[in-house]
Amino acid sequence: MELSETGGRAGKVKRCSVPGLPWDRFSAWLECVCVVTFDLELGQAIELVYPRDVRLTEKEKTSICYLSFPDSYSGCLGDTQFSFRIRQTAGHKLSLNGDEEKYNRDAPVVLQLDRAHYYGFVYFRQVKDCTVKRGYFQKVRIPSKKDKLGTSPLKQSNQENLLPAPMVIPTINELDLFGCFQSILIHIQMLWELMLLGEPVIVMATSPKISSDTVLALTSCIAPLRYCCDYRPYFTIHDTEFKEYTTRTQAPPNVILGVTNPFFIKTFQHWPHIIRLGDVRMSGDLPKQIKVKKLMKLRTLDTKPGIYTSYKTFLHKDKTLIKRLLKGIQRKRLPEVQSVIVRRHLLELTQSFIIPLERYVASLMPLQRTITAWKNPPQIRPFIKDEFMKTLEYAGPQLTSVQKGDWVGLYRRFFKSPNFDGWFRMRYQEMCKKLEILHLEVLCEADLLMWVREKSEVEIVDLVLKLREKLIKARVHQLPVREDLLEKLELYLETVINSLPDDLQVVLHQH
Incomplete structure (x- = not known):
């Protein structure tokens, strides 16, 4: 990747070009690249958008400007990388073209394109510059249609040159789950259930990086099941949905918000689940585990890390997993290996939960022999929840999981969540398409x-x-x-x- 020079108030920057890779192919992953600077007269301002013909609305530009800067610059000296997610303006790029539809059909559910959101990947740099009163701020931000990219660090030869480091942009599947969950390992069962049920969660962190990494790690907890609720890896008081998410006139929406501003401690006191993260501290050889605290104990001035919730898990903790991870820390097991252990456990847990649902849904599909050329395809039978619950006695999660607890209660709660609606809608569409294909094949042979x-x-x-x-x-x-x-x-x-x-x-x- 090369950059050609252009000027700007905060100094010279470099414009992005990719030799040998046409932008129309590159844009299948990246919508555009923006350079946002801090202007003493204008505040946050977009200095450059590449390619120049990309059309961002004023609302989208405003969101990009505010979300591309940490809420507080203290502690952000040097380089910081984080991500965010914003709604696309109504009626603006909400449909996918043929190639994108093909990609969605072939890609795993958790890697599919999003029709309604942009995903921002921020590289923020703050270095001292005696010629500027407020210091020297610079950041490269990449809006994308996918939420599975990471940020590629840029190396600096001097303050006026930004040269991309030769790195592959990671996907969300490569997130360091162990690193994200170090201080909350003993609560991983609770976190998985909260994500499965699409519960409203606030993640209060000390930096945008910790905030965004933790939120993305949480949404990946239930893979391969798609997390169908809203989530904002980094959320500020300038967000266009601020009033919508902070109102107390109705129950909190199904969303995960990652925040860093202490202002939110008071604003979100009424939310049912709050994860307050601090710096990872060691207790002997092990990271100190934050405790679960009741919501009534959360005070405006309470700055102690903890999970503030009244939620009671349906399933028991997997003590064997926790002991294995903690022992791995003591034995200095590689973090990458620890992350694989966490990811595999969560994957197996989700698969054990979803297999009975998949088996039941498959039974709703009409038999192939009932499809004839001269009649419309037979109807898919409706999903009857009580009928499904009866199948758990002989074909439930106990066949594939050693996890004990109230699986039946967990399913009943899951049926009320957006994740169930999203999963069943997707499966229903897949079955309708399968029926259409079978009917077309019968017609071709008739x-x-x-x-x-x-x-x-x-x-x-x-x-x-x-x-x-x-x-x-x-x-x-x-x-x-x-x-x-x-x-x-x-x-x-x-x-x-x-x-x-x-x-x-x-x-x-x-x-």
């Missing part, structure tokens, strides 16, 4: 010419229009149907059209 012999012209035209619509849909959405079958159906259609009177042929060919 003898259309035989069927139309005894049909009226109205019926034949109706069939032609419906089949043509199915073919177009199969092409546009790139449905996984064999190409030779689609070509066979197209030939059938052409033959059927040619068998109709000339005036109807003209009309059908025009459409």
Whole structure:
């Protein structure tokens, strides 16, 4: 990656270009690159957007400016990296193109594109400069359609040159879960349940990096299940949703907010779950574990780390896991290995929870032998919660997990969460698409010419229009149907059209 020089109030900066990589391909991952500076007259201001034809709304630009700077610059001398997430302006880039739809179809759920949000990855630099009263501030921010990128550090040869370091941008799957959860390891079961249920959570941290890393780590706790609630890795009082999320006239929304400003201690006292993180302190050879405290004990001036909640877990703690991780710390096991242990445990826990749901949903799908060419596909049976609960007796999580506790109660609570709605909506759409594919394959194999012999012209035209619509849909959405079958159906259609009177042929060919 190269940068070409351009000027600015806060000094010279470098504009991004990528040799050998067309921007239209690079933009599949990055929406644009912004340089935001602190101007003594204007405050935070966007100095450069690349490419120049990217259209960000004024609301989006304002959010970018404020969220690209730490709430407090104290303690941020040097380089800081963190991330944030903002809503795209209504009606602005809420749909995906064909390539993006194909990517979403092939990608794991947790790596799919988001239609409604931008993801900001910030590289913030604060270095002393005697020529500027407020110091020297500079930051490169990368808005993206995906939330699975990290920030790539930039190395500095001097204050006027920013040269990208040769690093691969990591994904959220490479987050250091162990590092994020060091001081709350003994509560990992509670955190997993809170994420699964989509509970409102505040993460109060000492820096934007700790805040954003922790929030992203929390949302990845329930992978491969998609976290379907809102989340803001870094949230400030200047956020456009500030009033929406801080109102006390209604229950807190299903969102995770990462904050650093002490102002929020009082503002969010009414929230049901607050994780207050401090610097990781050691108690002997082990990181000191923060305690769970009741919400009534949270005071405006209380600065002690802790998890403030009245939540009681449905499942018991996995003491074996905790002992293994703590022993790993004492034996100086590599942090990467510790993270793998944490991620594997959470993955197995989520899979044990979701497998019974997947098995039941699969049973709602019509049998393939009931799909015929000349009738609409049969309907998918409805999801009946009580019917599902009965299956837990013989096909529940106990088949794959040693975890003990109230699994039934956890499922009942899960049914009320946005994560269940999001998961079932996605699975229902997948089943509808599967039915469509099976029906199209049956049609491709059917003898259309035989069927139309005894049909009226109205019926034949109706069939032609419906089949043509199915073919177009199969092409546009790139449905996984064999190409030779689609070509066979197209030939059938052409033959059927040619068998109709000339005036109807003209009309059908025009459409």
